[in-house]
Amino acid sequence: ETGVTQTPRHLVMGMTNKKSLKCEQHLGHNAMYWYKQSAKKPLELMFVYNFKEQTENNSVPSRFSPECPNSSHLFLHLHTLQPEDSALYLCASSPNQGARNIQYFGAGTRLSVL
Amino acid sequence: LAKTTQPISMDSYEGQEVNITCSHNNIATNDYITWYQQFPSQGPRFIIQGYKTKVTNEVASLFIPADRKSSTLSLPRVSLSDTAVYYCLVSGAGSYQLTFGKGTKLSVIP
Numbered sequence: 001e002t003g004v005t006q007t008p009r010h011l012v013m014g015m016t017n018k019k020s021l022k023c024e025q026h027l028g029h030n031a032m033y034w035y036k037q038s039a040k041k042p043l044e045l046m047f048v049y050n051f052k053e054q055t056e057n058n059s060v061p062s063r064f065s066p067e068c069p070n071s072s073h074l075f076l077h078l079h080t081l082q083p084e085d086s087a088l089y090l091c092a093s094s095p096n097q098g099a100r101n102i103q104y105f106g107a108g109t110r111l112s113v114l
Numbered sequence: 115l116a117k118t119t120q121p122i123s124m125d126s127y128e129g130q131e132v133n134i135t136c137s138h139n140n141i142a143t144n145d146y147i148t149w150y151q152q153f154p155s156q157g158p159r160f161i162i163q164g165y166k167t168k169v170t171n172e173v174a175s176l177f178i179p180a181d182r183k184s185s186t187l188s189l190p191r192v193s194l195s196d197t198a199v200y201y202c203l204v205s206g207a208g209s210y211q212l213t214f215g216k217g218t219k220l221s222v223i224p
Contacts, residue, residue, distance in 0.1 A: 002157070090157045100205075105156075105158050107156050108156065
């Protein structure tokens with residue numbers, strides 16, 4: 001148990017569906033992250049939030065829309081996805097924004113887009 | 115961001131010490147070296163972090179030579195449960211970016 005909980009663990013959706021991934025951290029951290037891990041590829045940073053403000057968007061397509069209502073919760077809203085978006089989506093948090101800060105990861109949501 | 119190079123895979127027998135070396139030739143003065151472990155279908159887990167010389171915790175040791183152009187993660191007496199992918203990351207104190215490479219897939223054999 002890392003203190004970072006992601007739901008759902010598995011998700012299957014069609015290309016026209018709208019779904020949301022949820023991440024919650026119980027560590028009192030101020031920074032939260034979304035990563036994408038495709039099969040046989042390294043983790044790719046998607047978004048970074050620090051004190052609820054988005055500080056980084058790594059050229060992520062607009063069909064992925066993040067939301068951070070408070071420092072403990074992070075959402076990733078999905079709309080009109082493509083089959084190539086199938087991947088493991090990981091949420092992480094750290095005490096503050098900064099690479100020295102150790103990131104704590106959730107178990108991820110395995111997404112399949114049909 | 116400093117680029118890292120590590121072996122794609124390694125095999126080891128149970129009970130042996132495993133050393134995984136990572137090269138980071140263009141590491142900057144303010145960069146730290148961090149290692150993570152990832153099991154299949156799970157998120158990475160922090161193992162150890164260091165700046166120079168040697169760092170040890172209950173899980174592993176990290177050896178960093180004086181020039182800091184490489185680092186070695188040492189896992190003492192591995193077990194089957196240590197089979198995982200191990201990532202070496204180099205990043206600056208002021209940066210939030212963690213760039214994960216392909217990592218080293220360690221397979222522990224009975």
